[in-house]
Amino acid sequence: MSETEIQQLVEMGATHAQARAALKQYKDVMQAAERFFEGKFDHIKDDDVEMSSRASPVSDKVPRPATPSDDEDMNSAEEQEEEDDDDAGDYVDYDSDYEEMHGISGAGNVNVDPYSGIFFSKDRREEVIEIDEIPETILIDEANETIPLVTQGQWMKGCPEGGEQSFLFSLYSQLNSPTAPCPHDCGAAIPRSKGDFFALHPNFSTYIDRLRSRVTKICPRCHSKVCLACGEPVSIDHEKHATTRDDPLFHCSNLQGVILGVGLIMLDQLYSQQALEADLADSSIRTTKRRKTDGINPTDGDDEDVMYYGHGKKAKSSSGIGYDGDATEDNTGQLKALANQRSKDEKISKLLNSIRVFLPNLNREGGGRTSDYLVHPTALAHLRRRFNHICSSLLRNDSLADMSDRSILYFELLEWLETISNHEALASMMAMPIMVVASVKSVVAKNNQARERTIVYEGSSGPRELLEGIAIQAQAALKGLEGNKVAESLPEELTEEQKRMTVDTKEKAEEETAAVISDENMKLLRFCRRILATVLAIDRSLRDTKGDAFVERLHASLPNISSSASVPQYRIDAGASQEAIERAYNEWATRVRFEYCDLTVSTAGGEEDGDVAPHYKFFYDNEARMLANSDIPKRSLAIAKELAILTTNLPVTWGSSIFLRVDETRVDVIKALITGPEGTPYHNGCFLFDIFLGPSYNQSPPSVKYMTTNGGKYRFNPNLYADGKVCLSLLGTWQGPGWVPGKSTLLQVLISIQSMILCDEPFLNEPAWATSSGTPQSQAYSANVRRMVVKTAMLGNLKNPPEPFADIIQTHFRLKANSICAQLDDWLSVDDGKATQADGGAYSSIKSDSSGSSNGFAKDIEEFKKLLKKLQN
Secondary structure: HHHHHHHHHHOOOOOHHHHHHHHHHHHHHHHHHHHOOOOOOOOOOOOOOHHOOOOHHHHHHOOOOOOHHHHOHHHHHHHHHHHHHHOOOOOHHHHHHHHHOOOOOOOOOOOOOOOOOOOHOOOEEEEEEEEEOOOOEEEEEEOEEEEEEEOOHHHOOOOOOOOHHHHHHHHHHHHHEEEEEOOOOOOEEEEEHHHHEEOOOOOHHHHHHHHHHHOEEEEEOOOOOOEOOOOOOOHHHHHHOOOOOOHHHHHHHHHHHHHHHHHHHHHHHHHHHHOOOOHHHHHHHHHHHHHHOOOOOOHHHOOOEEEEEEOOOEEOOOOOOOOOOOOOOOOHHHHHHHHHHHHHHHHHHHHHHHHHOOOOOOOOOOOHHHHOOOOOOOHHHHHHHHHHHHEEEEEOOOHHHHHHHHHHHHHHHHHHHHHOOOHHHHHHHHHEEEEEEEEEEEEOOOOOEEEEEEEEEEEEEOHHHHHHOOOOOOOOHHHOOOOOOOOOOOOOOOOOOHHHHHHHHHHHHHHHHHHHHOOOHHHHHHHHHHHHHHHHHHHHHHHHHHHHHHHHHHHHOOOOOHHHOOOHHHHHHHOHHHEEEEEEEEHHHHHOOEEEEEOOOOOOOOOOOOOOOEOOOOOHHHHHHHOOOOHHHHHHHHHHHHHHHHHHHHOOOOOEEEEEEEEEOOOOEEEEEEEOOOOOOOEOEEEEEEOOOOOOHHHHOOEEEEEOOOOOOOOOOOEOOOOOOOOOOHOOOOOOOOOOOOOOOOHHHHHHHHHHHHHOOOHHEEEEEOOOOOOOOHHHHHHHHHHHHHHHHHHHHHHHOOOOOOOHHHHHHOOOOOHEEEEHHHHHHHOOOOOOOOOOOOOOOEEEEOOOOOOOOHHHHHHHHHHHHHHHO
């Protein structure tokens, strides 16, 4: 016996003396553990010192799942197996490691949250050496087929946790042993094959069928029935608690460990293969497009890689901002791609469903099995290594519409997450960071038989955090699907009969709505409801298995959409580094980039008639009021998809950010604020836009009005008129590739304004001047823009912050005060001293905004700096 094996048993709850006695009689750790849980070594006691070294008190604090009491003979064994649930998942190791690392101790304090900090340590980095070996093969006689076996390197791959590695190695070594001794001490050695446990069959069902037919053997000497996975007898009494009494695959935790391991390896291989095929197809399409466009004039409108800067300046498309063409499209390839994707999703979903049967599940139909209670320590390792890889990839999808279209796969993924959160031995995984590959360095071994790889893993968002991002999208989509509904106002107190009538009325209304709602709307509606139901189910399970403190701590770390008022004040210490300042700014901007708020205007004296549509603090007030209480299904679906994207995908960076405010009852009434990009004459200015999603949205573009015009005086750009017109082909306000129904999005419009209108050399946005880069005229135009930006987009907005962006504007300037002061000093040093021209100084009717020898730029900067200083106090 080794110290490592003794320690493993101690971590499962045994004393040192019990561990030694168990390992002396049973050479294998798992067999020794099972006998210990049956109480075989309870009579062995340690001295006081050894008693204090038993498992962490965490295991005493964590609630345990109930054990069925169908049969008196099974109760004691199952109770012992139940006690293993905490330690079998290796949670004591994780907690203890974290406490040792951070100097935390729960001793003597029963109120300490044992999971404190587990899911915050995304900064973890682990370096692991992995080995890619040449796989062995096995000939399957009945199929006359040679198939590969799982190598040790493959079995251990992707595991950066030391405790998990030892358990993985132990199980792999045990099942590689060519014989299993008869548990009745008759002296017989029962042969077993590595190929029975570790063969990578073409499909999972074949693997399961073959394993089921071979895992139970009859001892040739004493004729007892033995499980080859654990080497223990298979009794009729044990089987009678089975859901399917003739299925031996739930007999022991060893079977659970190997089935999950091999199944998830197959899943990983299938998913990686599909991803590779998609990349190759993508590459092929891009190559074909380049060949097709060779020799074609970009002005023909057929080159999908060409994008227009407003009036007509052409430039290569940036990622995510493409306009697409306005020609009739051939959708054949798209439909074929969708069918291909559906086929792939069905394969993944079917495999996930087959593997999920073997997840530890106390709510299994017919009652839990032995392996559901005695969870193998490698179960968590398998899930965190391979399932999390796929889970992370799927949950990072930023398109709710795409997820809804692929619901067959996502529904199965949600089933997995619910099952995992339902079991105490696995539930902590929902909050633990997912370890992802940060870098890989390969070295070929000298014998050319294996390849060593040094893998650096680092922490990223855990499953529950990723799911929260999708839940936010789902809530936004539901709000869009509801249309322009007036908030219901009910009496504070209702009688029971009134409550029943209200519920009945709502249910009847929902049924009537469901009867007329389009299939596509209903599909997205059901998908959103399922996501939110899964989130609630997971949180309920986590409360049951891990406690309220665990869930509250988890919720505090999740992304959310809340009002700016609820976000704590972000302040910067005087000696903070630039990196710390930028990190604080990005964290703040991410939290407040999208919000719902009240954009209505209170009328004088109030309007008591509930049928009168409210007014809005909004350029398109009349248009919005005309659509009050309208129900346009296609428009509602388009808005739902739009909101889902916007909630989590608005770009926020230190250099430039986009903030959105949506009316809480009219999701078609939107206000946007864009901060000027770094390196442009618009840098750090705040530019406001009113946006209305009209009756034909998304068949036609949104209506967009620019509002930062100094009362209709300033033209900041050839594409931004003093009257608020935004000149952009995507909006249909200029020639060129325009809005593509069903494809173009509001996010495209916003990013196009941010990157192509608020650009580094705005003079070139006028077609007649498109070739004048770097000329004195262009430089003078930019200098004039900088003066207008300081006067209106900075000073004016800080003195009189427009609603509802007062908090955003003030915090933006406060957090960036030092940087902005340095920026303004630089702008002042390069200013040409000319008077500010309201129309940009490049058109026929030039109007000056200042008189005398001074252009007022230095005065504006001085006043703005004083306001910045007040903000910082």
